[in-house]
Amino acid sequence: MAAQIISGNEVAKSIRAELKDEVSRMKAGGITPGLVVIIVGEDAASQVYVRKKGEACQELGINSETIRLPADTKEAELLALIDKYNADEKFDGILVQLPLPKHISEEKVLLRIDPGKDVDGFHPVNVGKMVIGAADCYLPCTPHGVQELLMRSGNDPKGKHVVVLGRSNIVGKPITNILLQKAPGADATVTICHSRTKDLKEFTLRADIIVAAMGVPNFLKGDMVKDGVVIMDVGVNRISDPTAKGGCRLVGDVDFESVKEKAKAITPVPGGVGPMTITMLMKNTVKAAKIHHDWKG
Numbered sequence: 001m002a003a004q005i006i007s008g009n010e011v012a013k014s015i016r017a018e019l020k021d022e023v024s025r026m027k028a029g030g031i032t033p034g035l036v037v038i039i040v041g042e043d044a045a046s047q048v049y050v051r052k053k054g055e056a057c058q059e060l061g062i063n064s065e066t067i068r069l070p071a072d073t074k075e076a077e078l079l080a081l082i083d084k085y086n087a088d089e090k091f092d093g094i095l096v097q098l099p100l101p102k103h104i105s106e107e108k109v110l111l112r113i114d115p116g117k118d119v120d121g122f123h124p125v126n127v128g129k130m131v132i133g134a135a136d137c138y139l140p141c142t143p144h145g146v147q148e149l150l151m152r153s154g155n156d157p158k159g160k161h162v163v164v165l166g167r168s169n170i171v172g173k174p175i176t177n178i179l180l181q182k183a184p185g186a187d188a189t190v191t192i193c194h195s196r197t198k199d200l201k202e203f204t205l206r207a208d209i210i211v212a213a214m215g216v217p218n219f220l221k222g223d224m225v226k227d228g229v230v231i232m233d234v235g236v237n238r239i240s241d242p243t244a245k246g247g248c249r250l251v252g253d254v255d256f257e258s259v260k261e262k263a264k265a266i267t268p269v270p271g272g273v274g275p276m277t278i279t280m281l282m283k284n285t286v287k288a289a290k291i292h293h294d295w296k297g
């Protein structure tokens with residue numbers, strides 16, 4: 001049977017519609033969720049992400065502010081700005097766009113954000129809460145998006161064997177922790193593989209669900225998966241292709257053509273996991289506003 005192609009665009013659209021509704025109800029109750037995004041320097045990709053975050057806020061009715069700082073901004077100035085927004089009740093979420101210029105410590109910056117406003121979910125307090133399964137934590141956006149995609153596409157991970165490829169702090173480790181929780185949308189048995197894993201194919205062949213987050217173009221091939229596997233491809237890799245516009249195109253960590261022949265369901269790249277990330281940032285911002293205002297609506 002043909003594989004179900006899971007559209008992140010469609011799922012993100014329906015989550016955004018729900019959030020828009022929720023925000024308008026909150027506004028009617030006198031609460032406007034707010035997000036401030038701080039970007040330091042001119043990194044082109046970061047500029048695009050920041051613009052998209054602002055547009056998403058606008059679409060949903062979230063109050064947003066974007067602070068653009070020059071690349072030579074001193075670390076102390078950035079920390080002082082974070083202190084200011086930590087204390088500003090108009091903003092429920094604070095996001096500092098990464099990467100930061102080399103002279104600024106990312107660790108110091110992330111630690112300075114009030115964990116209650118850390119809608120990126122990278123503060124160690126939120127990481128700890130994620131591990132213990134605390135309800136008031138902000139899950140990191142990309143892995144949270146993977147969980148939503150699984151659930152909303154009818155591929156509940158409960159009781160399944162999930163193999164995660166990659167152990168980064170932003171994708172591999174958090175998705176592992178999210179899916180092994182004793183909770184709805186989780187309850188999986190999770191195996192995590194990385195560059196030192198021996199005989200990786202032995203693990204992927206036994207997986208019911210594979211989350212690929214390695215940054216290696218087209219790594220996972222059809223002969224490495226079993227029939228009926230569900231694939232979440234987090235990888236975003238630019239490869240050269242003279243036939244494509246601009247001479248290159250995006251591919252995932254999964255060799256889509258060979259794997260889709262065996263898969264029950266699979267996310268494409270682009271248009272799969274990617275569109276979920278900013279949507280989950282919006283979800284976290286709305287959640288933060290609910291917590292801050294004790295909104296039960």
Ligand code: NAP
Nearest residue numbers: 142166167168171194195196213214215234235236274277
């Ligand atoms: P990362 O920090 O570079 O981590 C990559 C992980 O993959 C590491 O744990 C590494 O193992 C492992 N790995 C690399 N090559 C491997 C191999 N040949 N066999 C087994 N494991 C291997 O990457 P990341 O930040 O997690 O990102 C992963 C991918 O997801 C990238 O393509 C990135 O662009 C994409 N991404 C997409 C989104 C989105 O769609 N919104 C968000 C974030 C990331 P070691 O730990 O042993 O080095």
